[in-house]
Amino acid sequence: xxxxxxxxTIIIDPDNVYRANGLMGTNNxxxxxxxxxxxxxxxxxxxxxxWGLPKWxxxxxxxxxxxxxxxxxxxSTEDSGVYSCVTPFGKQHSxxxxxxxxxxxxxxxxxxHGLSVFYRPHPEGxxxxxxxxxxxxxxxxxxxxxxxLANGMWSxxxxxxxxxxxxxxxxxxxxxxxxxxSKPNLILHPVKPYKDKIIMFNCTHDTHKTGSPFTRCKxxxxxxxxxxxxxxxxxxxxxx
Numbered sequence: 001x002x003x004x005x006x007x008x009t010i011i012i013d014p015d016n017v018y019r020a021n022g023l024m025g026t027n028n029x030x031x032x033x034x035x036x037x038x039x040x041x042x043x044x045x046x047x048x049x050x051w052g053l054p055k056w057x058x059x060x061x062x063x064x065x066x067x068x069x070x071x072x073x074x075x076s077t078e079d080s081g082v083y084s085c086v087t088p089f090g091k092q093h094s095x096x097x098x099x100x101x102x103x104x105x106x107x108x109x110x111x112x113h114g115l116s117v118f119y120r121p122h123p124e125g126x127x128x129x130x131x132x133x134x135x136x137x138x139x140x141x142x143x144x145x146x147x148x149l150a151n152g153m154w155s156x157x158x159x160x161x162x163x164x165x166x167x168x169x170x171x172x173x174x175x176x177x178x179x180x181x182s183k184p185n186l187i188l189h190p191v192k193p194y195k196d197k198i199i200m201f202n203c204t205h206d207t208h209k210t211g212s213p214f215t216r217c218k219x220x221x222x223x224x225x226x227x228x229x230x231x232x233x234x235x236x237x238x239x240x
Contacts, residue, residue, distance in 0.1 A: 004089040008054050009045040012095075013069075016040075021122050022131045025150030031096040033150035034075050035130045042070040042095065044085035052088040075099045102130040104148035111158045112136075114219060138164035161219060175217035178228075185231035203231035 012032065016022025023035035034040065046054045046068070055062065056070050059081045072079050077099050084094040106128070107117055118135045121127045128134070128148060136144045136159055144164050146154040178199070180186045187202040198216050203209045211229025218224055 003047065003049055003051075005091065006046070006087065007091050008085045008087055008093045010083075010085055010093050010095050011043040011045060013041040013043055016131070020131060020133055020147065023122070023129070025102070025130055027098070027150040029096070031098045033102060033130065034072075034079075034097060034099050035126075036076060036099055036101050037074045038099075039073045039075065041072070042083055042085075042097075044068045044093075046085070046087060049088075054085050054087045057084050057086060058082065072097075100130075102148070102150055102152050104128050104134075104152055104154050107134065107154070107158055113158075113161050115158060115164060117158070136164050165219065175221055175223055178215075178223070180228060183228055183231060186228065201229050203229075207231035207233055 012024075014022075016024045017026060017032070023038045024040070025033045027033050042056075044054050044056065053068060070083060075097075080097055080099045082094050082096050084092045086092040106119075116137050118137065119127045120133045120135055122129060122132050126132065130148055130150060132148050134146045134148075134154060136146075138144060138159070142164065144159045146156045146158075149155055178188060180188065185204045185207045187204065189200040189202055198214050200214050201209060201212065209229050209231055211227060212225045213229075215223045215225035
């Protein structure tokens with residue numbers, strides 16, 4: 001009795017729906033979107049029994065195969081449709097396959113705030129197509145990725161400057177040299193400025209600091225502080 005009510009399970013093989021360069025995805029309707037020329041299988045899982053095996057149909061017409069697996073080789077638009085696995089008792093599970101040449105647009109340079117973006121090609125050479133990635137190169141060798149989804153949109157907007165500081169790409173530092181010659185007790189850590197990095201201000205052990213505790217070299221080429229801090233002598237008996 002339980003077998004008669006059992007709904008079969010459909011397995012996508014290989015299951016590349018959420019894998020980079022898998023050339024598969026799901027749209028807002030839950031359909032399986034497949035990039036043209038992709039090969040895959042649909043497997044129907046159902047227990048062996050004395051009443052027979054389930055059968056496949058496509059668009060409600062019997063599929064020309066008695067096997068539990070549908071083989072789709074080098075998919076084309078003709079392979080689009082509703083595939084249903086039907087048990088000997090009439091229970092079925094269906095999946096809608098849509099073969100589409102999905103691609104995503106280039107990112108608007110106005111939104112990149114100087115970021116470089118690399119569109120990583122599929123091993124077969126396609127760029128900005130379903131399941132491929134765009135990579136944003138940040139400072140500190142950090143990379144943030146976006147994936148081309150089945151709706152033709154990227155999985156995320158370009159990262160903000162806070163998420164992904166602009167990479168220097170080997171160009172000279174664009175912040176001016178910090179001249180502390182007028183502040184003999186002021187110490188910079190690190191001594192050599194690094195673009196988009198915080199520079200801490202410290203004072204010698206016999207003085208204490210008043211003013212900003214740090215500065216940052218911003219991507220616009222300016223330091224974040226207004227004035228360098230002062231290092232004032234410690235009062236007798238008081239330590240900082």
